[in-house]
Each structure stands twice: as structure tokens, then as C-alpha cells.
Amino acid sequence: MTRIHVNCPTLFTGLEDTPRQHQRLVIENGVFSYVGPQASAPEPVPGEQIIDTGDHFVMPGLVDVHTHIVFGNAKSEEDVDLHVSPEFRALRGLFFTQHVLAAGYTSVVVPGDAGNCSISVRNAINAGMFTGPRIAASSNVISNRQSLNDWFPSWVGTPDYFTGRLCATRDDQISEIRRQAKDGVDLMKIAMDGPHFRPNGEHIAAFTQDETSFMVDEIHRLGKKVAVHAYGREAVLYAAKAGVDVIFHGFFMDDACIEAILESGCHVAPTFTMLANNVEFAEDYEASTRSGYAAMQRRVIDIGCRNLRRAFEAGVPFMAGSDSGFAITPYGEWHAREIEILVDWLGLTPAQALRAxxxxxxxxxxxxxxxxxxxxxxxxxxxxxxxxxxxxxxxxQERERIRGVYLGGRRIEAQVPGYDPYKVTDLSTVKWAELHTRQRAIDLGKRAPSTANNR
Incomplete structure (x- = not known):
């Protein structure tokens, strides 16, 4: 394969604080063979491709460590788990990879889905059957009672086609870990806590320290990375002491958690984007405000910002993830909002956030x-x-600003046709969003007020 020469008046390597000027990239077999000043770069020979980037800013393809590529922009847990088959989820994931690419994201980490869905999307792209971002694939989220992804009632449980896999015993845990390793995951996700609290309001960790360390040790022994969902102090502390690779959220961490994270060398990906969108757009949805969901999210943001800012100042390394794949965070729309949040809310410099x-x-x-x-x-x-x-x-965040996306030195023209969500995702059987009492009909002007009190 002939070399590709890319002339870059302004280039950001992703490893430094400041951009370089008058640089050249030389690419051979999809890999950088030279990155440096144009003046000392290898000279092109006849027949080799030369790309002039003009006045565009050249930087690495972006990486989102929290994209649920097969969730289909879900509106609910039922949309995630119930209404479409695993096969359709994988095909839908391939479709939405194009939206991710068009936003400048050339790599995504998929932290948990059902069965082999994201594995299949990854394999199809790696085999050259389809063009898409590079994918770190996973499988079912390892869950317990009191944790995320065990979100349906106990009489429903977690069937195989659900994203969560209930692993309540040591045997369940090791069996699931080895099953996922055999099926070819790149990482495994553990749901360390969920919407269960002690009387004092503290999140309850779904696994003990011994269970967590046991699982992490086995996953690492099998050569896989570990991501965890952890909001609460207890879950963050257990995960950090176990030496996981990345902690998602960590909003309620304390100084002991920060110390454990620094000692273990793990990373934190705050993933504020979903919360930010929930709060900002809540005014459009009366139910979100009335239920208290928006107010809860504001509280988590306020506390999380204080704690995570302190963690960053202590030296905790941050990654960037958006939780894309839900109706509030559609593919290709909000991935880069997390970068802005790292700067505006947590005090990272733009260069630090871009490196994240x-x-x-x-x-x-x-x-x-x-x-x-x-x-x-x-x-x-x-x-x-x-x-x-x-x-x-x-x-x-402005897709029109992304003037070129390159994978392995080859320019990619992502295909992002429109689609009908009622055929792709919105398959819920819910027919009404409100309780239509007579009083509600009166409030909406559909019925006249009662005259009984006027007699």
C-alpha cells in the first residue's frame, strides 16, 4: 500500500497541551509512520496520496467510553430489553454507528448490552463487511439485587435477552465472567449499585468488597477490562480497591474513595451528559418535573460536581463518556457535550478535556x-x-464543523439517513401518558366546570 501524506497547518496530537504548527502525518498500512514537522518529513513519491487540510484543525478521532450502541435511542428500560430481538438490536446498532462517525467519534466503548449484540456489530465492522467506528464490545451487565440493570420486578427477573444478568452467587459470577470471555468481549461491566438506599439516603453497594475483588481479579486474569456503574460512596470505594479500569459516575465519592482511586490507578468517567440533558429538557415534560426526577438529577449534579472537582484537583484521571443511546442522548448528537462539561463544570482546561x-x-x-x-x-x-x-x-457538538473523518487514513463518508422511530425504537405498548380524570378534562378545557357548587 502506498503512503498517504497529510499536511496539517494546525495539529493537536492528543498528548500535549498546545497545538503544533506546520506538521505532516505520514500513513502506511493504516498506521502513522511519521508525525512531525513538514520540513523534515519523508517526501512523497509519484503516485502517493497527498491530503491538504487547509485551515482545518486536525486532531485524533474522538473516543466515547460510554455509548450503548444497540439501545436504539430508547425511551425506557422496556425499550432497551423487551420490544425487539437481539438480532434486530445488532442490525440497528450497525445503522446508528453512522451517526456516531458523523459526529467525529471514531471509537466507542459499549459498556453493557444483551448477549452478543455489540460483539456482532464490532465483528462485522472488523471483518470489513460494514464501515463503522472501532468498538470495544461487552455483553450483559453483571448485576445483583440492589443494582442497575436488575430494573424489572423480581417476578420478572433477568432473562437471557435482557441487558442485565443476575449473578447473586459466587458460582453465578464466575460462570458469567467466563462465558463472556469465551464469547469475545473486550470489557465487562459490573453494576455496583442502583436505586436502593439506606435510611440515611446513602446508596447501598450491590456487591461486597470480597465479591467485587473476586470478580475483578477473574476478569483481569482472563485479559479483559472492567468498567463499573457506581454512584455511591460504598460502590466507588469497593470498585477502586478492587482495581477496576474505569468507574462510571462516582458522584458521591468521598476522600477515602479518591485516595483508593489514586492508589489503584483506575480512571473515572463522570458521564454527566445524560443528567445535564435531563435537567435542561425537563421543562418540556411535565411528568419529569412532577415526579421529582428532574429535581433528583439536579441534586446529583450539584453534589457530583463538588466531589468530582475535588477528585480532579487531587489528580484522578478522567475519561469522557456521554451515555448515548437513549432518547435524551441520541446517537451523534451529544457525545461531545461531555467534553464541554469537563471544562465548564469540573475545571479541566480545553486541552485536558480533549485528551480525556x-x-x-x-x-x-x-x-x-x-x-x-x-x-x-x-x-x-x-x-x-x-x-x-x-x-x-x-x-x-456542531456536526457541520466536522469537515472530515478518517479511519486508518481513509476518509469516511458516514451515511446518516433519516428514520422512523416508531419502526426502529418506539415500540412500547403504552397508549396514554397521563391519567385522564374528569378534572383533567376540565383543566384542559375539554369539559365545562361543574355547576353543582353554584346552586
Whole structure:
């Protein structure tokens, strides 16, 4: 394969604080063979491709460590688990990979889904059958009572086609871990807590320290990475002491948690984007306000910002994930909002936030997918941006600013046709969103007020 030469007036490697000027990328067999000044770069020979990026800002392809690629922009847990088959979820995931690519995200980590859905999407892309982002795939979320993904009543349980897999005993846990390793996951996700609290309001961890350490040790022994969902102090502390690779959220961590994270070397991905969108858009949904859901999310944001800002100041390394795949965080729309949140809410500099979304988040990708930086030996995944994200990281949310997406040095034209959500995702059998009492009909002007009190 002939070399590709990319001339970059402005280049951000994903490893430094400042951009470089007048640089050249040389790509051979999909990998960077030279990254450096144009003046000392290998000269093109006849027949080799030369790409001139003009005045565009060149940077690594973005990495989202929290994208549920097969959830289909779900509105509910029922949308996630009940209404479509695993086979349809995988095909739907392939469709939505195009929306992710168009947003400048060339790699995604999928932290939990059903069966082999994201594994199948990854394998189809890796086999060259379809074009899509590089994927770190997983399988069912390892759950227990009191944890996320065991979200249906106990008389329903967690059938095999659900995203959660109930692992209430040591035998269940080791069997599921070894099953997932055999099926070819890149990482496993443990739901360390959920919506269960002590009387004082503290989250209850779904697994003990011994159980957590046992699972993490076995997953690592099998050569896989570990991600955990953990809001509460107890769950974060157990996960950190067990040495997981990334903790999602960590909103209620305390100083002991921060110390344990620093000692173990694990990372934190706050994943504020879903909460931010829930709060910002709650005013459009009366039910969200009336139920107290929006107010709860505001409280978590307020507490989480204080705790995570303290963690960052102590030296905890952050990754960037958006929780895309839900109706409030559709594919291709809000991935880069997390970068803006890292800057505006947690005090990272733009360069630090961009590194969190590139070279740092890339640590969760498989070793064979060395991405996340413009560096010799890494895969040649990069994007061209109209404007400098170092001046304003928010521009990465504007899809029209992404002027070129390259995978392995090859420019990708993502296909993002419109679709009918009522055939793709919105398959719920819910027919009414409100209780239509006579008083509600009166309030809506559909019935006249009663005259009984006027007699």
C-alpha cells in the first residue's frame, strides 16, 4: 500500500497541551509512520496520496467510553430489553454507528448490552463487511439485587435477552465472567449499585468488597477490562480497591474513595451528559418535573460536581463518556457535550478535556486498536474541524464543523439517513401518558366546570 501524506497547518496530537504548527502525518498500512514537522518529513513519491487540510484543525478521532450502541435511542428500560430481538438490536446498532462517525467519534466503548449484540456489530465492522467506528464490545451487565440493570420486578427477573444478568452467587459470577470471555468481549461491566438506599439516603453497594475483588481479579486474569456503574460512596470505594479500569459516575465519592482511586490507578468517567440533558429538557415534560426526577438529577449534579472537582484537583484521571443511546442522548448528537462539561463544570482546561476524550479514553479500547493520539505506531484515525476546539470545545457538538473523518487514513463518508422511530425504537405498548380524570378534562378545557357548587 502506498503512503498517504497529510499536511496539517494546525495539529493537536492528543498528548500535549498546545497545538503544533506546520506538521505532516505520514500513513502506511493504516498506521502513522511519521508525525512531525513538514520540513523534515519523508517526501512523497509519484503516485502517493497527498491530503491538504487547509485551515482545518486536525486532531485524533474522538473516543466515547460510554455509548450503548444497540439501545436504539430508547425511551425506557422496556425499550432497551423487551420490544425487539437481539438480532434486530445488532442490525440497528450497525445503522446508528453512522451517526456516531458523523459526529467525529471514531471509537466507542459499549459498556453493557444483551448477549452478543455489540460483539456482532464490532465483528462485522472488523471483518470489513460494514464501515463503522472501532468498538470495544461487552455483553450483559453483571448485576445483583440492589443494582442497575436488575430494573424489572423480581417476578420478572433477568432473562437471557435482557441487558442485565443476575449473578447473586459466587458460582453465578464466575460462570458469567467466563462465558463472556469465551464469547469475545473486550470489557465487562459490573453494576455496583442502583436505586436502593439506606435510611440515611446513602446508596447501598450491590456487591461486597470480597465479591467485587473476586470478580475483578477473574476478569483481569482472563485479559479483559472492567468498567463499573457506581454512584455511591460504598460502590466507588469497593470498585477502586478492587482495581477496576474505569468507574462510571462516582458522584458521591468521598476522600477515602479518591485516595483508593489514586492508589489503584483506575480512571473515572463522570458521564454527566445524560443528567445535564435531563435537567435542561425537563421543562418540556411535565411528568419529569412532577415526579421529582428532574429535581433528583439536579441534586446529583450539584453534589457530583463538588466531589468530582475535588477528585480532579487531587489528580484522578478522567475519561469522557456521554451515555448515548437513549432518547435524551441520541446517537451523534451529544457525545461531545461531555467534553464541554469537563471544562465548564469540573475545571479541566480545553486541552485536558480533549485528551480525556482521546488518548485517555483510548485506554479502554482493545490493545489491537491503538488509537486516541496522533503518534507513530497508532492507528491513523483523525478528524478535521472547522475552528479550534482549544478555543471553544463546544464547537465539537456542531456536526457541520466536522469537515472530515478518517479511519486508518481513509476518509469516511458516514451515511446518516433519516428514520422512523416508531419502526426502529418506539415500540412500547403504552397508549396514554397521563391519567385522564374528569378534572383533567376540565383543566384542559375539554369539559365545562361543574355547576353543582353554584346552586
Amino acid at each position: 476524550a482521546t488518548s485517555v479514553s483510548a485506554k479502554m479500547m482493545p490493545a489491537s486498536q491503538s488509537v486516541g493520539a496522533l503518534e507513530v505506531g497508532r492507528r491513523a484515525d483523525f478528524i478535521r474541524v472547522d475552528g479550534s476546539p482549544l478555543d471553544n470545545v463546544a464547537i465539537l
